[in-house]
Amino acid sequence: MKAIEENAPVNAASAVLARVEAVLIGASGLAMGAIMLIVVVDVTLRYIFAAPLTWSYSLIGLYLSGAVFFLALSDTLHNHGHIALDVFVPLLPRPVRHLAQGLGYGASTLFVGAMTMLGYMQARDAFLFDNRVAEAVAWPTWIAYALLTVGMAALCLRCGFRTVFHLASIFSSRDLVELPAPPDTKPQTGEHGE
Template identity: 55%
Template sequence: MNGLSAGLARIETALVAVSAAAMAAIMCIVVLDVVMRYAFAAPLVWSYDVIGLYLVGTVFFFALSDTMQHHGHIALDVFLPYIPHRLRHAAQSLGFAASTLLILAITWLEFREAQSAFLADDRIAAVIPFPTWVAHAVLTLGMGVLALRLLFRTIFHAASAVTGRVMVEVPPPPITANVSREHGE
């Protein structure tokens, strides 16, 4: 892993830690809401709003780039070993370039939404009127870091195609062993 990727990985690790904390917060809030609702007949009026508006987005969008970095997204790699090295990296560079453009567009549009919601002081219509700009900012940050990871892969797959050397992390080979026993034992 080169220095750029390692620096980006540190940001991704921080975001995935926040994602994990948000998941833990969801679980704690749900348990507290259930206890308050059924033991004391006093449910938390804000729980679903906080979970739906802030925490679920944080769990999802803050984990996207780290998942990409660890090759955790779905990939069709059955024929990958049979494609010549330079062609494989060139094709991956083009695919990552297209993805980068799409994710950058989403990031920019969401940034504009966050900015607009912040300036207009947009809030949800609920018992507690939580601001909506925070949810937009979470999406912007998560997608922005994903765009950086995609841009990194675009550039270094292109460099790998040109030089003929692997200059970017590649996913591990697929597991193709024939396991005859139940549950892989």
């Protein structure tokens, strides 16, 4: 319950993004469940009935793995789940911290935005030319590019949100963007730090 409160949206824009991210992370979870189900069915059919699914690895590799990865990116960023080198960040003065993070997220927004546009152009072209994979089932490729585009677009919006509100926080008396929880520096006891 504590993690939910820490990552609660700080304003309406973040709340709208969080709702979109909740839908995307749900779709990512469904894709993960579908992968597990398809693998179990394929292994069962392969080793018990000697009749494997000819399409399982193509479906998993082309669509489902991409859905698991790309649709989870923005929600992971919102919940501070990506790897971050933030050892010195808490030591910086508040305005400098927000400036540095605003500039970093600004650069990320541009980079992720470019990836989003490239994904969109690939999806559009693959759809218009009816590109398909050359396998047992000729899956259309535009769906894979569309999954990339949707996931990267949500990530671009989250990075853009962080850019604007980190920079605005420089001039505000309070933080206008969700910040990660401070590091836990208490000594851990027990064999595994319990």
